[in-house]
Amino acid sequence: MENKDFDDLDKILYKEFKQNFKITPTVSKRIDDTINMIKQKQKFRYKVIDSLKKVAVVSVSAVTLFGGYCFAKMIIENYFYTENNGIETAASNGYIYNVNSDYSISNNNKLKVDNILMDDSTLNLSLSLELDNIDYNNIEDVIFSDILITDDSNNILYANNEESFSDYCKKNNLNYNFMDFTENYINSGVNNYIQTIDNNIIKVIYNFTPSALSKYPNSKTLTINLKNLRYSENSEEIKGDWSFTIDLPEYFYNRSNISYKVIDSNNSDFKVKEFNVYNSCSKLIMEMPKLEKVVSDEEFDNLIKKFLEENNRKNAIIKENPDADIPQSETEKRLLEIVDEKGAIYKDIYIENSNGKKFYPSYTSSENSGSIDIDNDTISYWNTFNLNINDLTDNLTLHMNYNNNEIIISLQKN
DSSP: OOOOHHHHHHHHHHHHHHHOOOOOOHHHHHHHHHHHHHHHEEEEEEEOOOOOOGGGGOOGGGGTTTTTHHHHHHIIIIIIOOOHHHHHHHHTOOOOEEEOOOOOETTEEEEEEEEEEESOOEEEEEEEEEEESSOOGGGOEEEEEEEEEEEEOOOEEEOOOOOOOOOOHHTTTTTOOTTTOSSSSSOOOEEEEEEEEEEEEEEEEEEEEOTOOOOOOOEEEEEEEEEEEEETSSSSOOEEEEEEEEEOOOOHTTOOOOEEEEEEEOOOEEEEEEEOOOOOOEEEEEEOOOOSSOHHHHHHHHHHHHHHHHHHHHHHHHHTTTTTOOOHHHHHHHHHHHHHHHHHHSEEEEEEETSOOOOOHHHHGGGGGGEOOOESSEEEEEESSSSGGGGGOEEEEEEEHHHHHHHHEEEEEE
């Protein structure tokens, strides 16, 4: 399903970032500090690589102006918890396709696809990579600058390179435009992480998620094209071109979901439009009252103006002394408070089954949750949870916090 307002906002932000947004030394330093802090808390080395346009999804588009730690904290810590227990549960219950493809070799660098998991809301790829003449102690990420994933119906599931996108469309006589998303050209969020490095084999996981109200098609074949990679932010690009065409199993393209309906609610202003459960996750779509403004537009504009002025001064200091320890300003602290308050509805929410087991949001990409305005008083809100078909009961309960009031909605299987 296409949402014009959402896509228009996405394109506006993409154009703005493409033309004007610069990663200053301060932004880079603080994002690195935040990522390093998260790495220390995680078992493996996670790294978010979503493009900046995806900020639109989290419904706090103004945060793109914040820069520095504020940007890193909101995007990474609040919205990119790199876990999806639903995927792990689905895989452990056999809902995964072991590809075991042959290695594709390019410039003496070897890459293969190990397995795939796909349903309406998830495309998960596991890759194995062997790099030639590289010090493995310096490997931090596997970042492909050109990814194109398509299927047997010429649907584009993901594209991050305009030239490759345009070449594919021209070759297949497709009237698609880069960043103009439709049900045949999916606006996908993505993140990746290195799972293991063992005997010079790098195991990499890529999670793709369709945006907002979109869903992945019932593809019978996937074609995965990967080009050119970096193994850290500062490494030189390794040239390469790896391509795979993979026939998917019937249980992927003949998949089905289980839907639920509302049977009771303690607040009629919260209207569940859809609650569907898939093999890897479950997805909520609801209409709800628009959140009250945390601050007035005037105060917010003044905070932004002041922050940018402070940031310019910080940049000058960092330029002279990259190791300078610059304390967080009161302006930045206030902006962080605003971001935290605006993001509350995406965090303080869970699903509980009849056995008392709780399932929380699965933040594998920015597309997992978000909201768009319907009118001046109402938003359409969505979120994705770790609950999948393996933990279903006939009745479920949705819990969420809204303006310090608990909303409780009872659901029943259709």
